[in-house]
Amino acid sequence: MNVEIVDGLRKLGLTEYEARSYTALVGLGEATAREVHETSGVPRTRVYDILKDLTEKGFAEFVQGSPTYYRAIEPERVIERLKDELLEAADRSADELKNLSLDSPGSTPVWCVRNEWGIKNRVKDIMKRADGELLIFCRSPDFLRVHRSDLLSEVKRECNLAIIVDKMAKFEEFGFDLQEIGGGFEEIYKDVMVDGVNYSLECMMIADGKESIVITRIGEERMAVVVKLPVVSALQKGVLEHLVKGGLSGKNSHPRPPTSY
Amino acid sequence: MNVEIVDGLRKLGLTEYEARSYTALVGLGEATAREVHETSGVPRTRVYDILKDLTEKGFAEFVQGSPTYYRAIEPERVIERLKDELLEAADRSADELKNLSLDSPGSTPVWCVRNEWGIKNRVKDIMKRADGELLIFCRSPDFLRVHRSDLLSEVKRECNLAIIVDKMAKFEEFGFDLQEIGGGFEEIYKDVMVDGVNYSLECMMIADGKESIVITRIGEERMAVVVKLPVVSALQKGVLEHLVKGGLSGKNSHPRPPTSY
DNA sequence: TTCATTGTAACTCAATTAGTTACAACAAAC
């Protein structure tokens, strides 16, 4: 029994038995309950219910008899219909939610995002919004790899893009114009272990000195902290620029690490 | 709490608590767990789990604190993503099912369809497939009303269309060229009660004398019987034509009623 | 009459989600 199909159909709202019976029917052409049971693995005594409800839902047709025969409605049609129904529900919900939502910007200037998709979106966002200058400090080649195309497509032409990395060697493969951070500052951005969990700064982006995103790896998870507070972002920017230029004239007047939140 | 939205989101795969919390978040802008609880009706002690899993699924972001604040990711984005995921699943399943399905015509020439959508499809089908002649005997103005546009769009230009009705009076509103059936034949097509269930012939269509569909109302349900057996359909056609022309020259040599199956 | 097959009905079991209870940590109010 094809797991892919069954999973797909379940996402579209069928139960496992329904999905398996329907798939079996499609493969069999015309079939009795018994045959559906044999090829789908659905318990024979349940196939009857399931086939009945497939016909009631418009997924199959039948001829009464002994045994009764069943046949699947063409999958293209069935799936087209399911798609339409779902899309309609989606659009209606989207509309109503849009009405509901107040587009007031909200007062809290810092937010955490824990989901991969959400992080990707935020990264794109900040790239898109950068007007004059986008500063990137990156320690993860993977990160650059993933967002390489975004960097090329989302960042405005006139926007000045500076990418700073911790070790040039790790980033050889990239065609971007990179700068290496000054030495002796690993203290500030290096990995830390707290309670057996590893905190690792992956990337930090600052747009126009007023909006920034910091992406850290916490254990196995990734998290992004988005800050839209000019003061903080400008500070982060200042620090970063210092570091690149080669230091804060010695001393141990270390600034707060940019990852603090 | 907006039921529409919640239902829509559930169709897209959220649980009720998730849907309600997310909707509340969208409406609130920035909110604490407590506020979400108050506007969504989700038990306060559960809101914490739910909000956590909303952030993990990429539906919300948060700022740690006491209290922690949450905020919804823009609904357009979220729903767009859900839509994409569903469409992908749908397309993949459709593809694989298409591969699976054997396009052998199958040997059974008669099938029953019990679902409204399925019936509509079959009706369209037969209209589309009629080449030279489409005979329709209709007792239900509703039926004609529903399929009026299909009749105009699906039936081929060169196809000869004949619509026969039981009582002309019921069908006055239609612009079609109708014929009334000869009198004295109600016996053949009239409603029947069996075991307290009403069987009522709604419509019968015969395409090119070799394919036919009979739509009956059984109690509250509707059912279509599709026959692709030339003998039967030709017979049905013969009967129908007789009836229209004004009778079988008396006698009680009644043919089998066309609804027999 | 026997036997296997078809079909119905009613079950049990497991998983998920809805809804509840208890309580620790903390902070503000008295």
Next chain:
DNA sequence: GTTTGTTGTAACTAATTGAGTTACAATGAA
């Protein structure tokens, strides 16, 4: 310092749904 209320966690119960089973009547062929 004690009280009170809020925040947050954990673990529970209850309801629902869908998966899987059992028993058995009806049919039909051997």
